[in-house]
Amino acid sequence: MKTNVNPGQVTPWHQTNWDWRAAGNFIGGGTGTGLLFFATLAAGNADAYRIMALVALAFVGAGLTCVWLEIGKPFRAINVFFHPQTSWMTREGMVAVPLFACGLAAVWFGGGIFVGMAALLGIVFLYCQGRILQASKGIPAWREPKIVPLILATGFVEGAGLAAVLTALLPGSGPRWLAGVLLGALILRRIAWTLYFRAVDKSGLPKKAMAVLRPFGAKFDMLGQLLPEITLVMGIFYGAVLPGLTFAAGLVAAATGWWLKYTIVARAAYNQGYALPVLPVRGQGEVRPGVKPGWTK
Amino acid sequence: MARYVMTVDLRRCIGCQTCTAACRHANATPPGVQWRKVLDIESGEYPDVRRSFVPVGCMHCADPPCMHVCPSTATYQRADGLVGIDYDICIGCGYCAVACPYQARYIVHRREYAYGDRPTAQEEARFDPQRMSVAMKCTFCSDRVDLAKEKGLTPGVDPEVTPACVNSCIAGVLAFGDREDPNSNVSQLLAENQFFRMHEELGTDPGMYYIFDKK
Amino acid sequence: MSAAVKSVRKVPQYCYQCVAGPDLLTVKVEDGVATEVEPNFSACEVHPGAGKCCVKAYGIIQKTYSPNRLLQPMKRTNPKKGREEDPGFVPISWDEAFEIVGAKLRETRARGVLNEHGYPRMAASFGGGGIPTYYMGTFPAFLSAWGPVDFSYGSGQGVSCTHSEHLYGELWHRAFTVCPDTPHCNYVLSFGGNIEASGGVVGAWRHGKARERGLKRIQFEPHLSVTGAASAEWVPIRPKTDAAFLFALVHALVCEMPREKLDVFFLKHHTGSPYLIGPNGFYLRDPATKKPLLWDLKRNAAVPFDTPDTDPALDGTFTLDALELGADEDRWVHQGIAAETAFGKLAAQMRPYTPEWAEKVCDVREGTVRRIAAEWVEQAQVGATMEVDGEILPYRPVAIQFGRTVNNGWGAYECCWARTLLACLVGGLEVPGGTLGTTVRLNRPATTRQASVKINPDGFMHYPMNPTDKATWAARPKVRNAHDVMVPLSANSPWSTALGPTHFSWMFQKESPENWPRVTPPDVWFCYRTNPSISFWDTQELSRRLAEFPFIVAFAYHRDETNHMADVLLPESTDIESTQLIRIGGSKFIEQFWDHEGFALRQPAVQPAGQTRDFTDIATELAAQAGLLDKYNEAINRGAAGVPLSSQRWDFRLDPGVKHPAATIWNHACRAASAELTDGAETDGLDWFKQHGLRTRPISRLSWYLFPELRRKNIRFEMPFQERLERVGIELGRRLHEHDIHWWDVQLGEYGGLPKVHDFPGIWEKETVKQAGADALEKYPFWLITSRSMQYSWGSNVGVQLMDETSGNVRGSRGVLINRRRAGELGIAEGDLVEVSSYVGTTRGPAVLAEGIRADTLLMMGQFDHWATPYAKDLKKPSMNSLIPMSMALTDATGSSADIVRVGVRKAGGAH
DSSP states (O other): OOOOSSTTOOSOOBOSSSOHHHHHHHHHHHHHHHHHHHHHHHOSSHHHHHHHHHHHHHHHHHHHHHHHHHSSOGGGGGGGGGOTTTOHHHHHHHHHHHHHHHHHHHHHHTSSHHHHHHHHHHHHHHHHHHHHHHTOTTOHHHHOTTHHHHHHHHHHHHHHHHHHHHHHHSSSOOOTTHHHHHHHHHHHHHHHHHHHHHHHHHHOOBHHHHHHHHHHHHHIIIIIIIHHHHHHHHHHHHTTTOTHHHHHHHHHHHHHHHHHHIIIIIISOBOOOOOEEEEOOOSSSOOEEEEOTTBOO | OOOEEEEEETTTOOOOOHHHHHHHHHHTOOTTOOSSEEEEEEEEETTEEEEEEEEESOOOOSSOHHHHHOSSSOEEEOTTSOEEEOTTTOOOOOHHHHHOTTOOOEEOOSOOOSSTTSOOHHHHHHOOGGGTTSEEOOOOSHHHHTHHHHHTOOTTTSGGGSOHHHHHOSSSOEEEEETTOTTSHHHHHHHHEEEEOTTGGGSOOOSEEEEEEEO | OOSOOOOEEEEEEEEOSSTTOOEEEEEEEETTEEEEEEEOGGGTTTSTTTTOOOGGGGGHHHHHHOTTSOOSOEEOOOOOOSTTSOOOOEEOOHHHHHHHHHHHHHHHHHHOSBOTTSOBSEEEEEOGGGGGGGTSTTHHHHHHHHOOOBOOOOSBTBTSSSHHHHHHHHHHHSOSSEEEOGGGOSEEEEESOOHHHHSHHHHHHHHHHHHHHTOEEEEESSBOOHHHHTSSEEEOOOTTOHHHHHHHHHHIIIIISOGGGSOHHHHHHHBSTTBEEOTTSSBEEOTTTOOBEEEETTTTEEEETTOSSOOBOSSOEEEEEEEEEOSTTOEEEEEEEEEEEHHHHHHHHHTTOOHHHHHHHHSOOHHHHHHHHHHHHHHHTTTOEEEETTEEEEOOOEEEEEOTTTSSSTTHHHHHHHHHHHHHHTTOBSSTTSEEEOOOSSSSOOSOTGGGOOBOTTSBBOOOOOOOSTTTOOSSOSSTTOHHHHOGGGTTSTTTGGGSOTHHHHHHHHOOOTTOOOOOOOSEEEEESOOHHHHSSSHHHHHHHHTTOSOEEEEOSSOOTTGGGOSEEEOBOOTTTSOEEEEEEEEOSTTOEEEEEEEEEEOOSSOOSTTOBOHHHHHHHHHHHTTOHHHHHHHHHHTTTSSOSBOSSOBOOOOTTSOOOHHHHHHHHHHHHHHHHHTTSOOOOHHHHHHHOEEEEEOOGGGGOSHHHHHHHTOBBOOSOOHHHHHHHHHHHHHHHHTTOOTTHHHHTTOSSSOOOOOHHHHHHHHHHHHHOTTHHHHSOEEEEEOOOTTTTTOOOTTOHHHHHHHTTSTTTTSEEEEHHHHHHTTOOTTEEEEEEOSSOEEEEEEEEESSBOTTEEEEOOBOOOSSSTTGGGSOOOBGGGTOOOOSTTOOTTSOOOSOEEEEEEEEEEEO
């Protein structure tokens, strides 16, 4: 039986073009670039940096591989570089090349200018990812401009969180202030998320998107924000007694960042749907107020 | 330069889907892929209820978000306002599809047939391998519009160079023509009637004008 | 594209899948493959829908290439028939198929064309509205050559059509179907009419233009249909109470408004309103001439209705001497009797039907009734005129339109009467802008409506009632549904059989009613483009009766639930693979009003699939097999294939003794058609038509209106009083009682001089209680109704994927529509699988929640519970036909009932 993609559907439906693989790109890209940035600061020594940077690049690479697996014509992937004038996807791709080059060079040299350049390019890459979502005008949960600081903030959280995890695992201890940085990043993410959510709540969203985001937000505030924040504060005060607190907070901070992006990219991606600002006159009568089916407002 | 647009007289539309079927024929789209379709939208509460029929598809925006996001430049805009896709360049990333606020784009990854797992003679004859795994959408029947100059015909007036949906419409809902020409059929309609464009607040400057009442 | 296209042709065709056709189109053929359907742009000047074709026409290509088609003849190997039996169809050659069918035909003729009960041994059923005729080539000539054929096994027509409108419409204004003069109309009251879904291209085109112009349409129906959606106002009226609303409108006009608001001149001079009524319910007549009398205010005396220079009294009681002629030989001579006019009787009869009364019955506020009554007279512009082709006619831009369930079954007569009367009250019947008839099928000749207009002795149009007098009443029916015996209004045209109570054929086969001849199945049954096993009522019961038919020949496109019982399947080359010439133009069903008339051709655009054959060639071979070739060819020569092949000025007759190939037959038909249209000047044949597709000539728009013809012939519309119906009813009752038949007594109550509104929904409710017990109405609290969709209506296209796909864009087409609040109370959510039951059966489908439907009503758009038809059987859609009883109690006097039934609904568990 052949069925219309969305037979007769007038309310927004979940877009079907980007699935978990797209979320994977944002997860990999955010975590990888965040980690690349914090590796610069957190690595206790060159070898630790090398490992952290390699993990970071692996994250970014895995994300891009997800995208490559998702596109319809993977062997034309080179065409992604054709449109730097306006396409944030092209820009992301164009940043990815020097990002990997600098990242690998930084790994090779274990320090020097490439470390800083890789970190900087990572931030640019992360910014591109935020703008990719913002430019998706067809997805109301993505196009909200405050998604860009949210993507940046959560990228930093994921990077800092993973840095905290890795420094705990790698030889040579990382800086004690890393927990504070992670806490700061978490606070930034809390602000970014709150501003983002308030913005979409105010401007309106497809009801189904809001039905995903609102309950998610309640849980995220607790598990994604409050839990690692309290853990970190406890770590700052009781770190000597309970050395795993920062490690745990880092893990939770990173994982909930992935959860956040998976939710926004793969679960709240309801499209715009359709709307009539006014209803047509049928023969005679008055123009009536319009309708925007399936929207919160 | 011309800017080709479509007008949709919502007062007339009855949701019969003749344009939907005509488009499926003219553009040989696979089952379920409707570059043109008519929505059936109910609003209000019993007994004060209205039902509106709304033809939708690619709006051929003057400021098309699909084109801006396209990483490969496969999506392009012509001088006459039509937004097209170069199937040879498109990588099928779907970015245009999420950028389009009109849900107008389709990507089909495997062949589907009307009946079972084998194509009918028509489906076989019209199959276009170029369109597999790339973005596709309404073209405003640009292949027809392109014939206009060569044949000395006017899009929107002469059926041979007019989009199939417009030709097919049995209630006189759809019209096509040059918005820049004050004497064109669409300019006349828009001069005489009140209209809106869908999701205009998103800044897409869409090329489908919905007429809802006389002036 | 996969390869460069070598050749491209656009082949003109027509589509006549529904009664609102024909649509004119072209099929694009690329390298021998049909790829695209388009409107026939060259016809835009002559076709009233601008040469466009509706969505159904776009299904033709998938239909042509469907892998589910039957591509060679088949025969049954399992002698047992029934839904559960595998027919065991095996492929056979055409020679063998013709041998089997031919032998049966010869054997049947040898036994006599009528059986021992007097019924035709051969029966045939075709899809509704006569539309299969436009695809069956010369098969009508075969049927004509055969002799008596029983067409009374209905597949929906007769009971599920707009039945009362057909019969009463033809009686009152030669209106087999009725519609507004849309291009000139400003105000339409539409009761359940679904013109935007079932009006075809021309309906959509005319109403679209009218809406833009400002036509106001008010839609009355229990749910918000496509037509309701496109209307200015929706009035959610309680099911089957339309007659009450219409009577309240009549009350408001006749009992509450000053007379001068009405078209008094029209009523006095163009209707029977001033006729004087006797105490026994018949016209008072001039004893000398027997002409009905009216009271002339100029002479202050009673004069015959056709006396020149009169001013007839519309109201009042007058004293006179007169003769009153009743049923049979009843007659009364009155001296100095006080008599009222028909209009006065009307006013008295309408007095109780106040808007306040209607509010209780219809669930529509009385203020709405009075507002609409006021709008009706205001918009009618009484006194206005319009010139049409040099003739000045009244211009009354108001009309009333009905849909199925309103104009068939109990209550439909009253609706049709009130509609015709409301038009007359403002002089808006058969005039520009007003309420018009479209075509005739019962009156003859059927060439034009005007041609069938003849005056009767009482000053009204003659109507060919089946006789009810003692001398000529047919006590034994000629066909199994007994339309000729039971329904005088069904007349005796080739269409009449299908316009009787076609469920009787099926019902009586199981059990004949008291004192009624036994009904036995036909020896041979042909069926084409019809599927009564799905489209009739109580489909399970019908399938059981069908299984009793001894020999069924099905002209088959694919397997279906009816040809599941067939003995032989004959696959014909379908729409765009075969040849046929049809007549177009003039005025036809629904809203087909042309300014031209002529012919259009259907032709092979592609090679016929498999071994399928042109229907004309099949018909020719069947005629030869039956030994009827001469008669068959002679029937074609007379015009049985749509055009007489000779006249005084040309002669293209076929040699009767020869088996002519289809191309030859249609070449002759084309030449005759060309000659007819050019008065012999042109004789272009098939090749010309293949190239051009159609040939027309202009006609006067005066042919749209009947009023000029009546005015010319000094004929009145028979409104408001129905003396003829009163007489016929009494006579029919006497005849039946003389034969001890009493099971039609309730139906006889429908006949009368002036109708009354009864509790029409109560008829269904009482029957539900009778059949299902005292608590039945609690068990079945909903009314189930249906509504047409443009994608499917009439189309025989349930196996076409494109129709399924496009219909999916229309709300409710795939499930059971239920009021959102009511669904919430029942715990039913969008998409839940629900089970809908009546006392007859059960059907299932997904729930579709909507605001645009009454809380006491459910809607099922299609009838889709197929179990054999490929593709359709996998759709899992519901069908109300499984829930509707075939019932004598639910049959009205015209032999129809309505698509409405009391049901219960419950969540069946699981999503659909």
